[in-house]
Amino acid sequence: xxxxxxxxxxxxxxxxxxxxxxxxxxxxxxxxxxxxxxxxxxxxxxxxxxxxxxxxxxxxxxxxxxxxxxxxxxxxxxxxxxxxxxxxxxxxxxxxxxxxxxxxxxxxxxxxxxxxxxxxxxxxxxxxxxxxxxxxxxxxxxxxxx
Numbered sequence: 001x002x003x004x005x006x007x008x009x010x011x012x013x014x015x016x017x018x019x020x021x022x023x024x025x026x027x028x029x030x031x032x033x034x035x036x037x038x039x040x041x042x043x044x045x046x047x048x049x050x051x052x053x054x055x056x057x058x059x060x061x062x063x064x065x066x067x068x069x070x071x072x073x074x075x076x077x078x079x080x081x082x083x084x085x086x087x088x089x090x091x092x093x094x095x096x097x098x099x100x101x102x103x104x105x106x107x108x109x110x111x112x113x114x115x116x117x118x119x120x121x122x123x124x125x126x127x128x129x130x131x132x133x134x135x136x137x138x139x140x141x142x143x144x145x146x
Contacts (some may be wrong), residue, residue, distance in 0.1 A: 018069050
């Protein structure tokens with residue numbers, strides 16, 4: 001099942017995101033789908049201090065409501081939504097190309113050699129496709145970055 005639940009363009013991104021998320025969970029339950037694959041965001045990842053990236057000065061303010069909604073959705077999934085799920089929360093997207101050289105992690109924000117949280121769309125897509133083809137993170141969130 002594919003759908004975009006970024007919430008962008010919604011007057012209330014937080015509530016809009018969660019409404020669509022709840023609809024997707026219900027649809028997956030009713031359809032008996034094998035797994036919900038969804039994208040979280042970098043804001044939901046933990047930084048070195050243990051804080052959520054969304055709560056740091058480094059995080060872009062316009063993206064905060066959506067990231068807080070992702071955190072709420074992740075909490076609900078982890079508490080048991082009655083479905084099989086996987087969430088990929090990539091580092092921040094940067095212009096680039098497919099390199100095939102990236103790292104996977106769990107809840108910690110991955111930073112490149114310059115200390116920036118980054119991943120190209122092409123390498124992110126590669127990690128997402130790999131997870132679909134060879135599931136490694138059932139009922140888990142994971143991340144990808146340089």
